[in-house]
Amino acid sequence: GAVVSQHPSWVICKSGTSVKIECRSLDFQATTMFWYRQFPKQSLMLMATSNEGSKATYEQGVEKDKFLINHASLTLSTLTVTSAHPEDSSFYICSARRPGGSNTQYFGPGTRLTVL
């Protein structure tokens, strides 16, 4: 299967600081990447769709000024959680859609964010 990496795998930060999470597709070019959030024992909730070279599309209820997404190249998308608060603590997972006609998404290993 395709390989998608995320960095860092976990991060602890103080309330009010910003945290950047990187998502990379290692063996294919992804024009579209996705950012999800997962709370304990819950399913994945799509936050936004990241398109290379254009603005991200955010799901309803997701603050675009708080969760900044940049998709600067075909293999890298970043999510920056700005002015983080304890309620932003969660498991953030990215995925990349493999080109070729199917709708298959390959997921990264996730980043666990804890805001103190």
Added chain:
Amino acid sequence: QKEVEQDPGPLSVPEGAIVSLNCTYSNSAFQYFMWYRQYSRKGPELLMYTYSSGNKEDGRFTAQVDKSSKYISLFIRDSQPSDSATYLCAMSLNTDKLIFGTGTRLQVFP
């Protein structure tokens, strides 16, 4: 009503058992159906991908889609302790957005 319903489990079975995991959905327009396996504190791993109706087999895994009943299944034959994980169904229209079930936690004991 949620778009995708999935029994959260946990489902506990002995090693070697046949496991049946299911999801129902409400949107008849869904065309793409997927099963992902997620180990604790890891990202989901794609197991099976099916377009429209029918069956698909890959090793010990069989995916079934019944669009008339809006029901999908994943069967695991000869289950192993290493199959213990959360299994997520996901589906989508012709767009990129995946709608996930809540996941079923499976435990296979030796």
